[in-house]
Amino acid sequence: MTQYMEFEKPLAEIEGKAEELRAMARQGEDMDVSAEAATLDTKAKAMLEELYANLTPWRKCQVARHPERPHCADYLKAMFTEYTPLAGDRNFADDHAVMGGLARFNDMPVVVIGHEKGNDTKSRIDRNFGMARPEGYRKATRLMDLAGRFGLPVITLVDTAGAYPGKGAEERGQSEAIARATEKCLQIGVPLISVIIGEGGSGGAVAFATANRVAMLEHSIYSVISPEGCASILWKDSEKMREAAEALRLTAQDLKQLGVTDRIIPEPLGGAHRDWVATIDAVRKEIAAILVELGDMDGPALIADRRKKFLDLGSKGLAA
Amino acid sequence: MNWITNYVRPRINSIFSRRETPDNLWTKCTECGTMLFHREVSDNLNVCTSCNHHMAITPRDRFEALFDGGVFTEVDVPMPIADPLQFRDQKKYPDRMKAAQKATGEDDAMLVARGEIGRTPIIAAAQDFSFMGGSMGMYVGNAIIAAAEEAVKLKRPLILFSAAGGARMQEGILSLMQMPRTTVAIQMLKEAKLPYIVVLTHPTTGGVTASYAMLGDVHIAEPNALICFAGPRVIEQTIREQLPEGFQRAEYLLDHGMLDRVTSRTKMREELIAICRMLLGMTPPVAGDLPAPDPEDASAAPDTPAVDAPTT
Ligand SMILES: [Zn+2]
Numbered sequence: 001m002t003q004y005m006e007f008e009k010p011l012a013e014i015e016g017k018a019e020e021l022r023a024m025a026r027q028g029e030d031m032d033v034s035a036e037a038a039t040l041d042t043k044a045k046a047m048l049e050e051l052y053a054n055l056t057p058w059r060k061c062q063v064a065r066h067p068e069r070p071h072c073a074d075y076l077k078a079m080f081t082e083y084t085p086l087a088g089d090r091n092f093a094d095d096h097a098v099m100g101g102l103a104r105f106n107d108m109p110v111v112v113i114g115h116e117k118g119n120d121t122k123s124r125i126d127r128n129f130g131m132a133r134p135e136g137y138r139k140a141t142r143l144m145d146l147a148g149r150f151g152l153p154v155i156t157l158v159d160t161a162g163a164y165p166g167k168g169a170e171e172r173g174q175s176e177a178i179a180r181a182t183e184k185c186l187q188i189g190v191p192l193i194s195v196i197i198g199e200g201g202s203g204g205a206v207a208f209a210t211a212n213r214v215a216m217l218e219h220s221i222y223s224v225i226s227p228e229g230c231a232s233i234l235w236k237d238s239e240k241m242r243e244a245a246e247a248l249r250l251t252a253q254d255l256k257q258l259g260v261t262d263r264i265i266p267e268p269l270g271g272a273h274r275d276w277v278a279t280i281d282a283v284r285k286e287i288a289a290i291l292v293e294l295g296d297m298d299g300p301a302l303i304a305d306r307r308k309k310f311l312d313l314g315s316k317g318l319a320a
Numbered sequence: 321m322n323w324i325t326n327y328v329r330p331r332i333n334s335i336f337s338r339r340e341t342p343d344n345l346w347t348k349c350t351e352c353g354t355m356l357f358h359r360e361v362s363d364n365l366n367v368c369t370s371c372n373h374h375m376a377i378t379p380r381d382r383f384e385a386l387f388d389g390g391v392f393t394e395v396d397v398p399m400p401i402a403d404p405l406q407f408r409d410q411k412k413y414p415d416r417m418k419a420a421q422k423a424t425g426e427d428d429a430m431l432v433a434r435g436e437i438g439r440t441p442i443i444a445a446a447q448d449f450s451f452m453g454g455s456m457g458m459y460v461g462n463a464i465i466a467a468a469e470e471a472v473k474l475k476r477p478l479i480l481f482s483a484a485g486g487a488r489m490q491e492g493i494l495s496l497m498q499m500p501r502t503t504v505a506i507q508m509l510k511e512a513k514l515p516y517i518v519v520l521t522h523p524t525t526g527g528v529t530a531s532y533a534m535l536g537d538v539h540i541a542e543p544n545a546l547i548c549f550a551g552p553r554v555i556e557q558t559i560r561e562q563l564p565e566g567f568q569r570a571e572y573l574l575d576h577g578m579l580d581r582v583t584s585r586t587k588m589r590e591e592l593i594a595i596c597r598m599l600l601g602m603t604p605p606v607a608g609d610l611p612a613p614d615p616e617d618a619s620a621a622p623d624t625p626a627v628d629a630p631t632t
Contacts, residue, residue, distance in 0.1 A: 174550070203527050
């Protein structure tokens with residue numbers, strides 16, 4: 001059963017009624033509800049289409065953070081074979097907020113790295129809600145280095161509110177770990193493809209998304225700061241997150257226009273959480289297409305391509 | 321690429337930049353509250369002579385004290401598109417920019433220059449915390465790329481003085497993109513085998529720390545500088561406990577292995593000269609090596625303002 005977001009309340013009522021009717025019918029009451037339920041279904045679909053045709057930036061933030069959205073672990077299961085997790089930063093710990101290892105993508109060996117938020121209380125705590133510590137970034141750096149040396153493409157799946165703001169994380173060099181991961185992204189002579197599957201939160205996302213191609217799911221977001229954080233600093237009122245989400249231009253559509261995102265991957269009607277299979281399949285197709293596109297480039301060309309992509313991000317703007 | 325075609329010939333700026341002695345001849349130390357004679361403080365590079373607190377210093381004042389004879393040539397930085405996101409919060413971004421430009425007399429939050437320190441040719445870049453909190457937007461990205469380019473072209477080390485609250489929110493994702501962008505600039509220096517020395521000053525936080533400020537060959541910080549990714553208030557809200565004394569300060573980071581050295585601003589120049597010359601395989605610096613500023617030429621001398629008797 002779907003968890004509805006606040007803006008979906010009218011939809012929840014209609015879908016709830018349809019569900020109730022069907023439940024009554026299942027209990028063997030002698031009644032034919034199919035016609036009535038179908039009418040409600042049609043109404044719900046129309047409403048869903050209308051709601052999702054013009055999601056405001058703040059609503060997109062809510063969809064991007066929806067707890068039932070497919071997460072990194074779900075993509076690992078459905079999109080790859082032979083996933084072989086590789087753990088640890090060889091320094092301090094293994095950070096469970098970051099998943100990563102060897103796997104096959106359409107039979108091709110690759111390195112895959114991603115943030116995992118968890119899907120229930122226990123796993124969310126274990127994954128630290130997808131907020132990585134320095135160990136997570138250092139594990140990613142190590143895996144990217146491995147990929148570079150063995151000529152394996154790297155696929156990163158970005159889904160984090162940001163790097164973890166904690167005492168130990170700071171003491172162990174959160175900044176340095178992020179900077180080194182970003183640096184490593186720029187150094188490896190293999191295709192690096194990044195897909196923002198939910199939230200791309202600030203520096204914690206950059207460390208994985210300094211890629212040849214950055215693709216974003218239709219309702220994912222990527223931002224320098226959360227709308228709530230921005231609102232509390234610039235508006236001095238964290239309740240102004242709608243205005244902040246608007247101003248920050250954090251939607252996939254705005255980011256495409258700014259040249260930060262290369263591709264937008266369409267989501268099923270009502271968001272990725274309503275149809276995992278279709279979502280993951282769309283992501284798979286996009287990654288396969290990008291791999292073909294990058295296929296002709298050798299190591300130095302891939303490095304040069306990546307550098308150019310980011311150097312060019314000093315002359316962009318909505319008006320340009 | 322745009323940052324090459326936009327490159328404009330550097331101009332000699334330092335001799336036009338001397339500021340008037342402020343009317344108020346007294347400065348209050350922001351830390352210990354001692355009233356200090358302004359001249360005394362500026363001669364001591366804005367370090368309190370009473371408690372050694374390092375107060376903010378503008379890039380221009382820093383460069384005048386850093387470069388031999390206070391002479392440096394400014395390296396031009398291409399201006400990016402103004403207000404790329406048409407950002408509106410309670411104020412318009414262009415209005416905030418105009419106010420900051422008026423208050424500081426600078427284009428944006430970073431100054432780049434070339435010159436010599438102890439007869440060692442270098443490129444220096446300094447971030448200006450007084451300009452919108454030193455925040456990193458496309459201009460700062462352009463400045464670091466211009467600095468790296470100039471260093472590679474002239475085969476000189478780059479010394480970067482960082483100071484920033486983080487990324488500039490009003491440029492949204494484009495400010496965030498300066499993290500990878502400046503990392504590319506640092507890679508150019510490394511490939512050219514040129515030293516990149518970062519001097520971290522108070523405060524250096526957020527995306528700035530998590531990119532070019534933590535990628536130096538040598539990291540030196542000024543005493544007690546706050547250096548962090550997430551600020552102490554954010555952490556206290558997250559973990560709901562009191563942070564230890566001196567947490568995220570320069571000395572704390574030194575203890576935790578993130579810095580090479582913590583050095584007083586008044587000793588910094590000497591130390592930078594020594595490190596650069598050793599890394600470049602140059603002869604030791606000679607004492608008295610420096611060209612003495614000509615006392616007759618007030619426009620070029622670093623510190624010859626006429627001093628009036630204190631009024632109180
Ligand atoms: Zn003092």
